[in-house]
Amino acid sequence: MRFSEAKNHRVMSVGDATTVGRVRRFGVDPATASIAGLKLRKTPGEGDTLAWSDLEAFGRDAVTIGSADRITRASGHLERLLAKDHAVLGKRVLSVAGVDLGAVQDVDFDMASGAVLTVITDRHEIPGTSIVGLGTYALVVDPARP
Amino acid sequence: MSVLMRATEVIRRPVVTMAGEAVAQVKDIVYEGDGGHVGGFTLAGRGMFAGPLKVGLAWESVSALGSDALMIRDEEVVESIEQVVSRSAARRGDVLGSRVMTDDGTELGTITDVILDVTEVADVIGYEIDSSPALGKDGRRVLIPLPDTLSISGEALMLPSAATEFVSDDLAGFGAAVQEFRTRLAGGGAT
Numbered sequence: 418m419r420f421s422e423a424k425n426h427r428v429m430s431v432g433d434a435t436t437v438g439r440v441r442r443f444g445v446d447p448a449t450a451s452i453a454g455l456k457l458r459k460t461p462g463e464g465d466t467l468a469w470s471d472l473e474a475f476g477r478d479a480v481t482i483g484s485a486d487r488i489t490r491a492s493g494h495l496e497r498l499l500a501k502d503h504a505v506l507g508k509r510v511l512s513v514a515g516v517d518l519g520a521v522q523d524v525d526f527d528m529a530s531g532a533v534l535t536v537i538t539d540r541h542e543i544p545g546t547s548i549v550g551l552g553t554y555a556l557v558v559d560p561a562r563p
Numbered sequence: 564m565s566v567l568m569r570a571t572e573v574i575r576r577p578v579v580t581m582a583g584e585a586v587a588q589v590k591d592i593v594y595e596g597d598g599g600h601v602g603g604f605t606l607a608g609r610g611m612f613a614g615p616l617k618v619g620l621a622w623e624s625v626s627a628l629g630s631d632a633l634m635i636r637d638e639e640v641v642e643s644i645e646q647v648v649s650r651s652a653a654r655r656g657d658v659l660g661s662r663v664m665t666d667d668g669t670e671l672g673t674i675t676d677v678i679l680d681v682t683e684v685a686d687v688i689g690y691e692i693d694s695s696p697a698l699g700k701d702g703r704r705v706l707i708p709l710p711d712t713l714s715i716s717g718e719a720l721m722l723p724s725a726a727t728e729f730v731s732d733d734l735a736g737f738g739a740a741v742q743e744f745r746t747r748l749a750g751g752g753a754t
Contacts, residue, residue: 447582511583511631511634514629514634515579516629516630549581550581551582552580552584552585554583554584554585555585555632557579
């Protein structure tokens, strides 16, 4: 599934079958090249963060969680990955050779594992396994990495 | 892989870590070996905090100098500016504005840019000059190849007169022209 399709996905609590938020942003961990967590909007409490490991499922039509108390306030590593300045969509992509490969237009990910499969820019499609780093300035990729 | 670039285009290029953070921008190029190759860079801050920093980068610490960014492993490789500048010879390739003369006494023009050939090293392989009438290029900016070693002073740069036969209008094909010129000087080639 793509970020563009998954954004605004409904987040539902399995325990009481209620909507407890909507997907606002994806936090990608460059070390694992996978989604580490989700930033939500329209949550019932003060928390707005879901760790990927706390999901029941990332489904075609909704994200499911056990109950609303899985939604927490962001902290530590996950907070940084979910910060606006680390958002992958729109991020400049640089190769390790220092060449601009375009801006991220979309990301294709595995719904089961959260792994980033493909980073799509206006000029290139880059496999997620090429990801080297993700900072406030750029997503750095090594196209030679399989 | 070899990439040709103008030195002035490297100035202000962002310095980016492999973690995707832009930590500085290139302020100036520090040349080594009588201006024959790049020894390192002095850095300036970016954005709101732009201004000269007291730090630099040795060429050995540069992971890649690309067309859009200068890549480094992480912030750790940034050194004090004294370390970078002291390792290079006193001259910093301040050749812009210098006159280019041939050994037969013809003035070819004045230097407007330095052309770098970037591989594992960044060699100075030519200059962009505002051409004099002697070159017959209507005063246009052209690229002129350099021999492996050259004679340069604060006053002028002296080139073998054969250099005029290998003048290029742009970077495409200039690398080949430099190779041919150097082969000729080494006594090789057909003519």
